[in-house]
Amino acid sequence: MAASTLTLSDDQLLGEYVALDRFRGFIEQRLAIGPDLLALLIRDGQIVTAAHGANVGVGGFWRGIKDALFGRHALRLLIADLKPFQLRSAVEAVTQDHVQVAGELTIDLQVNPERPANVLGLMKDRSNVTKANVLERISPHLGDRVLEATVRRVNALDLRGNVAMQDKVQSEVMREVERIAGDLGLLVRSVALRWAFNEDEIAAIRKRAREREQEMAELDFRILERSIAREGESTILQLRTDLDVEKVKAASEAELRRMILDQELGFVDARETGIRIEQMKVLRHELDLAGAERRDRLVAEIEAADHAIALARERGALQGVDLANDEVLRRYQITAARLRMELREVERSVEDADTRQALALKRLEELQNLEIAEKAREQQIRGMRDLQGLEISGERDRLDLEIKGGDAEHQRRMEAKRLETAAEAEKLRLMREMSPDLVLAINAGVSPAVANVLVEQARARAGDTAEKMQLMRDMIEQSREARIATEAQARHFFEQGMQGAAGVAQGVGNAAAVARGDMPQAAGGGSVECAACHRNVPATDRFCRYCGRPMRA
């Protein structure tokens, strides 16, 4: 008999009820359910069994007769997908440095194959449940509890590639989903977050792009500068080379011979020039010598003339001598002025050339500075615009966060007040059910454990209520003075100190002495002195409790 295969009617479905009645008929039908699907049979409202995959026989003649005779069972078959499925949800969060980030949360889920019957909890009254329904159910619990809490500890630039944070989110999501839907048979297999570019990253990308542009501009500038320098150097070299090449090209054989001859002649000329230079040096020396002699002679003459003038002046014949002297002096002055003028002309021409060159350089430098300043100003204006935009955006975010923080603080305070009031009410309600003496003890500041011991003691010792209350007050006072905090201390205190014939007050007053061992213990029925440390210890002790020495053989 051929069997037809039952599957979910839609790939988006997670679970679905199958109406078995539509397969009932005169001929029995075999329905196969694949091993990747959960088959859950509910008969008369009770789960008969659940398994992975099944083969179902429905209808048939004999079953029809059986149903007609003994009544028909209400059968319902639930099939659910056991394969892992993936859900995606958009998420938003704010990072530690207050940057809003968005991303996509991907959760791999699976119906727990070890607890198949629990899938009924997802079904409710619907005939099917989709995977999207599951996402709707769990996504509200993952926002603040998991993503905000985790992302809040990380800076925006540290989100991308942060495997440790992904592990943490996975752990938190698993715990949350286990808490929400663990008993419904849902398992989380893995969780991953994919982040969109956030504002910090975009800003960093833009910044880097601008830096790259700047670097490229700098590189272009350097390349251009270098190419100009190279071109200048190569042009000069080329010109020199061209000149040499042209010279060589233009040189014929005769010219070459002539050049060689010229070189030979140049050599001879150089040799003769050297001889002449030497001769000229000798002549110049002679001339200098003669000049010096002449100058000395002239000086001597001038001095003689001056002497004569002085004498003539003295003699009254001043006029003639003055004229001759003035003429000689004027000739010398004219020669010196001509030489100075020539020297000045040369200097002026050199200064003129220097000034022109400096002006040209200055002009070039000014032009370059202007160009750089213009570019820097443009860059600064662009930067300020971006910075202003970022500041406005940051201020807006900060104001939003302050408003949200204020609201949350107000809610927390209200909640704290409410809890405080509830606790006070609960305390009053509990004290209403306590006995008056217990309330008295607790209100006196004694711990509940000690209060209980006090109540037991008072109840055991006192007869009527008034006496019990008075005794209770005394005991509370004594326990406060002795600073008794725990139940064991209270019991020890009252057993050791308050059971003596001396009464409550005397027992407390002598507690220190008893504890020191210098006073016999009332309960032990006597004490003995230790031979080693000379302290009194209860006669029942086998060892000295102060020095450890054996007290008896």
Add this chain to the structure above:
Amino acid sequence: MEWRPYASCCHRQALAVDSAFCGECGRLLLRCMAFQECMSLVTPGGACPMCVAPALSLEKGATMRSQVGRRLAIPFVLRNASGAGRPLRVDAIVARDGSGEVPVPLPWEEIDAQSERGFTVETAPLEQAGTRALDIVATLASRYKGREERYAFGASVTIGIDTAEPTQIVQNINLSGAQFATGGMVHAPVANRQTADREPVASRERTALAFERAERFEIPLGIRGYRNGNLRVPRSVEFAFPGFPDSERPAKGATIGQRGVLACGRAGRQYDAEHNPLPSDLALRVHDPRTGEVDERAAVFISRHHFDLLVMNDRLHVVPRGSNGLEVNGQRLTIGGVHQLDDGAEIVPIPGHRERLALKIRFRAALGIVETIEIAREPAAGP
């Protein structure tokens, strides 16, 4: 004093607040410093089982498998299971692997009783494939009235590191236990094979770890004991007092077990309700070297309760109690504070007058355990 494990009578006898030994079996009683709250006895070097009861677990969702070159963040939960309601202070947590120690940053420092705190250990990028052990060492402390006992506790987890090669994903569906034999249905079992899973798998349950006392780390990390000399001073250490007259010193073999401290001061050793309600364990008197009589004028510079000696964190400490202060190794100490004493330390009760009275501390140790602490009086006034 040789310490023996407690018997049932010891806990009963310990309730008598001034006893140093069990009256029934003679065992030395060492109380927890917070005995008033926990009513617990402790071993000479051990932690109070009621006050210090930490439990470490791997948090649900922890991933213990990764690939070469990736980091791993492992969430842990530290629980304070103290039955005495004592808070547990966490001074430091260090993760140790083969490459070194990484301190775990903790935003919190204390865990209340019966509550828990979480922390995450991030590994360095994993360098080699295989299995690596990660040790967690925590420095925990319990505080009570100005005293603090610190201990090291450790646990170890194993990390599996795979190579970065691509792996095959194998889907497994467990079909065991399918019983389908009613309602006209036929059981159709499907066999499947198990394949090793190389993908990181997150744990689905919280995993408890064996979080045990790590004594071996305590001395090297300076938590307990003396790093210099690798020595420990147990709470059951004996004291000897050479140079003191018999009337001024405790009997031979005295311990600090009785009150947890050794009280030293001008007050005599004999209890008197009127004249000496708080006697000293060790009486400090200045004697005239010529006559041997007590120098009354010098004695006024020593307070009736001048200082206490106590054993804390396996180290000997001094607590100044007198208003005049005292001098330890030439350093002036004033009232309050707890100061460590090393082997060879010198205590001068009257600051600046070493010639009048000085106490030299000497440790007598065997196998790293200080068995006797000698407090020698200078100048000697007795045997």
